[in-house]
Structure formats: C-alpha cells, structure tokens
Amino acid sequence: MNETVKKDAMAAPDDVDAKRKKAQRSRNVAIGFCLAAFVIILYVATWAKLGANVMVRPL
C-alpha cells in the first residue's frame, strides 16, 4: 500500500489520474461481464432444471 502511494506521489498527477481511470474502467467492464454471466447462468439453469415445465404454472 505504502509503496504504491509513494510511487503515485512521485508520478505526475495526470499519470496517476489516467492510471486510476484506466483501472476503474477495467473493473467496471469486469463487473459488467460478471453480472451478465450471472443473469445468463440463472436463465440457462432455469431451462435446464425445469425444461418445458417452466410454462406449467397457475396463471
């Protein structure tokens, strides 16, 4: 932690900002992928578990 902060402190503010923004964007993309994967997993699992029975329910 300290090392990063020291390195960050020595680097130009713009560099640090760019690095942080890039990291934040990568993390956002990764979280987006994970959420999408989670939705797909639940969707596919519902079909695998229930099959055509997914339609059999009281309306």
Added chain:
Amino acid sequence: MNTSIEKESDFTVSTAMPADYFELLKPGVMRLVVFTAIAGLVIAPGQLHPVLALISILCIAIGAGASGALNMWYDSDIDAVMTRTAKRPIPSGRVSRSEALVFGLVLSFFSIFTLGVIANWLSAGLLAFTIFFYAVVYSMWLKRSTPQNIVIGGAAGAFPPMIGWAVVTNSVTIESLVLFAIIFIWTPPHFWALALFKSGDYASVGIPMMPNVAGNRSTQNQILAYSLLLAPIGFLPYWMGFVGLTYGVVSAVLGAAFVWFAFRCWQMDSDDKIMKPAKRLFAFSILYLFALFGVMILEVAAPNLIARFV
C-alpha cells in the same frame, strides 16, 4: 507528508485491475478444489443435467476462491513478511484490505445462494461451512495458535468432493466421507513437507508450524505416520467398490510410492540445509492427489464418452 498522502489515498480511486482480484481467489488452490469436486460429482450415483453440473462446479470454485480472498484479507500482515506470499495483491499494495474483504463476502454470498438454488441446500450449506471453516476456524483461529493448524484446517480443503457428491445425491454418505478422508489425511504430510524447507519463513512471522514447535525430527516422524495411514485410505474407494480396478491399481502403486517418499524424508538428517527429500515429497504429494482423483474421473467418464461417440 506520507501520512497525508495515505489519508488522501483512502478517498481516491483504486488502481487495482481485475487480474489483481482474480489473484485474490488463489487460482492454484482453486484448481485442486475444482478437480476434487468434479471427482465427487462424477462418481456419485445418480443423474444430473450437464449444465447444472457445470454451474455447480463453478459455484464451488468461486466459493473456494472467496474463502481464499477472506484468508488473504485476514493474513495480509504475515503475508507481507513471508517471501512465498509477499507478492500477493494486498501486501504488494495492489488491492486494499477492505476491498478484499468485501470481494470475499460478496462472492461467498453469491456462490452459496446460486448453488442452493441450482443444486440443493445441503450442498450450499456444506459450501458455506467450508468457507466459514477456512476463513474463521483456520485463518483466524487455528493458524496462529496451534501446530495442529493444518491438521484440523485441512478439513476445509477436504470438503469439495463431498460437496460435489451432495450436489448429485443431496446426501452425505460413507463414500463421500472416504473422499473427504483422503484429502484430510493427505494434508498434514503435504504441508509439513513444505513447512520443513520453509520453516524459516513461518518462524519469522510466528506461525506455529510443526517443525518450529516440535522440531524437524518429530515432524518427520509424523509425516511418516500420516503417510502410512494415507496409503490404505487412498485404496478404500476400490475396496468399498465404488470405483474400478484401474483406480485400485493406481492408488496402491501411488500409495506405496507416497510411503517411500515419506520414508526417504524420515531418513533425512534433521539438520539438512537443502532438504531435497522433503521437496520431493512435497512435489509428489501434489501429483498423488491429482492422479488419484484424475483416475476416478476418467474411470467413470471415459466409458460414457466412448459409448456416446463410438
């Protein structure tokens, strides 16, 4: 100056990349967990939709990874001192402790919840207990307080095949307990072999590993004792009849080899600086477990695949 920067840094955006978070999951440990969980799932009697099997394995892997992240959160102070762990994401400054904690907790919740919904709540309960056991019982309590830490803590690593079995059968049976016992008894000789040639590392952070507390000679004796116990337990699945002859032969040969490596380690001079026999035993112990569970999977899966495609 530094303090103000550190204080400031608490409020700035983190520079952690997704790969750093992935490292928190301990991918190496996850590989073994996935492998043994697949074995439990494959050899369990009963039918399971392949998609559900795949998702269940993913849940077990992520649950195991989450417990790894919680372990790294709690152990970051000692990880920073030991050479083996100093480059982990928290001690190297790439991920903060609080980020790792939240990451571990969120993944724990989602993996347990998903497994419960997809498979059954018994396997989800076992996964929850495994995470709790590794993060709380082992990391927070046993690891720093007793040389028996990895003996009892080894249970956390032994649960995955039992979870895999429970995913299919919704039960805990004697067969799944045998799979549990194989990993449980395998853990002490595996970790103590490592602890023998890494004892300086553990001593420097005050972790009471067996060689530091009871001495190398006592550790070597115990490694041999556990190995003598492991060889017949490794053979039990064949003897009980829930795996085939190939496994029986492989487990007998590898079990004998394990005892041989443990014997060579036992013969080693306690003051040996290089500790080659201990290093060999450590390397072989990994091969042993992969081979045993690999043969289990192949023996059941291969005939099915051949029948399907030939």
